[in-house]
Every structure is written in structure tokens, then in C-alpha cells.
Amino acid sequence: MELVAILFALTVGGLLLTAAAEWMRIPAPVLICLYGLALGLVPGMPALDLNPEHLLPVLLPPLLWAAARKYSWRHFAANWRPIIFLAVVLVFVTAAAVALLAATISPVLPLTAAVVLGAICAPPDAAAVSAIADRLGLPRRLVTILEGEGLFNDVTALTLYNVAVIGVVTGSVSAAWSAGLFAYSAVVAVAIGIGVGWVLVKLGSLVDDSRVTTALGLTGPYIAFLLADAVKASGVLAVICAAFYLVARSNDPDDYEGRLVQGSVWEVLETALNALTFALVGMELVDIIQAVGDGVGDLLWKALAVAGAVIAVRALWLGLAILLGRTGIGWKQLGEHPRLAVVTAWAGMRGVVTIVTALALPETIADGSPFPGREQIQFLSVVVVIATLLAQGLTLPGLIALLGVKADTDKETEALRAIMIESGKAATRRLRELRQQGEIDDEVAARMEQWYDRRAGQVASLVEDREDPETERMVEKFDAMQRIESEMLSASTAQLLQMRSSPGNDPALIDQVLAALDHRAVGRRRPA
Incomplete structure (x- = not known):
């Protein structure tokens, strides 16, 4: 009962602070993390005894589904070049840069564990960018690209994360095996996602009750994720494909009640899960700091260095995009409108996926010994999230106003x-x-x-x-x-x-x- 009471307090407090952050016009995750941290510092507060293996399959699928149902495959097809440029190539580049930096400044962290850290810190958070973009009226195509990046970079980062974690746990992973796993994971995940979406569409056509169809829809992300995970495929890609298929095939014009109910339910669930996740991070940070012990000060500057690297790599990569765009290669729009590249470069706040994957790290490896650098990786990841939210999330609105980037209202x-x-x-x-x-x-x-x-x-x-x-x-x-x-x-x-x-x-x-x-x-x- 203690665990239920704590999770309830984290969720309720996080929801209240979500509303307060909107009024204060600051990123809600920052306030919610601080609330969780304060709650964790309360004398006598019991530690959260959460199984790391349960965090990813419980928190991530519905958050991905909520984001994917607002998007579509046609959006991706129309903007595939910049999305691949950001969501695939940039994720690998960022993960490699973070891994090399972490291994250099923290010699006690093995290279394989440093790659895990790179995969965790690589993907930006789509929800944080969308919230700011909606409020400030960015060009629709830019918002579409950033949201697409936020969805598909999770696929790349989490597949890389799984490969890196397997490498740490087993002690060896070959390049050929990793490439094969990527290919297998993508193909099987797409098949599973389309299959789950097809089944949900068929079941929905048999039921004329918006409550039942909405409840069935709530099971969709978990079914897709767990089926894919059971066969070692990408659960993230399976969830996205299932959501795309379901939305594309849900074309009953008279199901207005179902659309209204499902839209409201998913918005509420997404808000509540985001609130719980960020509050959970703040509270877990207390245990992480205690586990790190006297090395907090040393780890703090390393975490800030990693955050700086994450921001710098994205900025350099978008600078390269401008040059390639001017030569007609790559993302042409950035070559014509460099101010969009500046906004895109600064819109790289980290968020939920970074947090959940850091907390979901296994506690031990194959021989029963502790996962190397687990507490350090978690501490670095949480600080990177908070640092990017503060440095980029608080200043992005001002940067957009300064550059005069806005939607073409006409x-x-x-x-x-x-x-x-x-x-x-x-x-x-x-x-x-x-x-x-x-x-x-x-x-x-x-x-x-x-x-x-x-x-x-x-x-x-x-x-x-x-x-x-x-x-x-x-x-x-x-x-x-x-x-x-x-x-x-x-x-x-x-x-x-x-x-x-x-x-x-x-x-x-x-x-x-x-x-x-x-x-x-x-x-x-x-x-x-």
C-alpha cells in the first residue's frame, strides 16, 4: 500500500504542477522533477521498490501511442528525408559522441556502458517540443518534422539501447550481429504493428459502443509492445505502426462519439503518465545520489559536459544540414531558411524516453555482478534531461521570437x-x-x-x-x-x-x- 500511496502522491502533485507550469510559462517537467526530489527528501519517506524491467513496458507504450495517433504515415512519407537525417543518423552520431566523451572523462565507465549512456541521451523529447511549438505558432512543416523526429528517434535509440545493454550483460556483441538485429527488429516490428492494428480495427467494427472500443484501444500499445518484445523486435516501432494503421483505418464518419471519447481519454492518460514519470525521476534521483555517495560533485560536472555535448552535436549537425541543403543534397529547406535550422538545433530537449530507459537499466549482468556504472549512468541521464529542459526549454520561446520564425498564417x-x-x-x-x-x-x-x-x-x-x-x-x-x-x-x-x-x-x-x-x-x- 505504501507504494500505491507514493505513486498516487507523485501523480496528483505532478498534475497540479503541470497546470501551474502552464500558468508560469515554464517547462512542466522541471517543476515536477523538483517536486519528486522534494518528496524523496522527506524524512522517513520509504524508498520506491520498483522493478526496472517493468518500467519500459508499463510507461512507454501508452506515451508512444498517444503521440503516434496524432501523426500519420503520410506525414512521414512527405518529410522522410529530414526525419531520417534527424531521427536515425543524428541519433547514432549523438550516441557515439556521448559514448566517447563519457569514456574519456570517466575512465571507470566501460566503453560498452558508455554506449548505453549515449543511446539513453540521444533522443530528444517530442512532447516538450510540441508543447512549445503549439503555443508559439511555429510553421506547420517544421512542427511535423520535429514530431516525426520525436517518434522515430525513439525507435533508433531504443534499438541501439537494447543492443548496448545486451553487450554489457553478455560481455560481447559483434557489429554484424548488431546490424542483423536492427534489420530483424524493424521488419518484424512493422509486421506485428500492422497485425495488431488490423485486429483492433476488426474488433472495433464488431462493437457499436465507444466505451468498449476506447477500452480496446487502450490495450493496443501494450499488445504491440509486448508481442514485439517477446520476439526481440522493436516494441517502439510496433506501437507506432499499430497506431498509424488504426488511425488510418478508423474511417467511420458516424463514429463521432468514439473520436471524442478516445481523444479525451488519450490526452488525459498522456498528461497523467508524463506527470508520474517526471515526478518519479525526481524521487529516484534521491536514491541515485545516495548510491553515488561522495562522487556527486565529480559526476555533476561530467553530467553538464555530456549535456553540453548533446547540445553541441545537434547544433553542428544542423549546421552541416544548412551546407548540404544549399548544395541541393539533404534537407533543402534548411539551406533556404537557415533560421529554421537554428530553431531546430535548439529544440533538442531530452525527456521521458531518456528517463524511462535510464531507470529501466538492469541491476545485474549475466555473471550476477552489478551492472557497471548503473548509478552513474542514471545520474548523468537525469542531469542531462534537467539541463536541456532548463537551458533550451526556457530559452527556446525567446529565440523563436528573436529570429522571427512563425507560421505562414496566410x-x-x-x-x-x-x-x-x-x-x-x-x-x-x-x-x-x-x-x-x-x-x-x-x-x-x-x-x-x-x-x-x-x-x-x-x-x-x-x-x-x-x-x-x-x-x-x-x-x-x-x-x-x-x-x-x-x-x-x-x-x-x-x-x-x-x-x-x-x-x-x-x-x-x-x-x-x-x-x-x-x-x-x-x-x-x-x-x-
């Missing part, structure tokens, strides 16, 4: 308008089909078409040029109607809630009416 507005027009055309076509089939009479069809055209015009006006007087007038009128309707819905909902708590009323019947009003309120929201 282009995005036009794209949004085109999407709305296509959607409206589809609705009008369907209305005319129903009219031709005789399912509605001419008068009803005419009124429906007039009403829909008017509503479509109001919605489209939200993305028009606000400087046009007529558009401004329409927008103001639409806003006024929205405010009035909001007040009416609020009054109606308040009355229902009061009736629900009064004797003589059936709560189940009131909940039905409340659900209808809630759906109406959700439907009123402007497109994001």
Missing part, C-alpha cells in the same frame, strides 16, 4: 478554408442525393441547403481576412450568437444539475439530457 488560413469548402461540398452532395432518392421533399431540402450554406459561410468567415469590413461584421455577429448560446446552454445545464441532486428526479434520465447538451456544447467549438 497559407494556413487558405489551406483551412480549402478544407472547409471540400467538407461543405461533400455535405451538399449528400443532401442532393437524398433529395433525388426521394427521402426528403423539395421544401425540406431547400431549407436545409439554405441553412447549411449560411452556417458554412459563418464558419468560413472565421478564417477570412478580418480586415474586410463585411467579414468583420459577420464574425462579430457570429461571436455574439455564440456567446448568447453559451449562456443559454450554461443555464440549462445548471438547472439539470440542480434537478439531479434534488429528490424525486431520476438521475439516469437527467444524464441522458445532460449528454445531449454536452454534445451540443462540443459541437459549438470553433475549429482549432
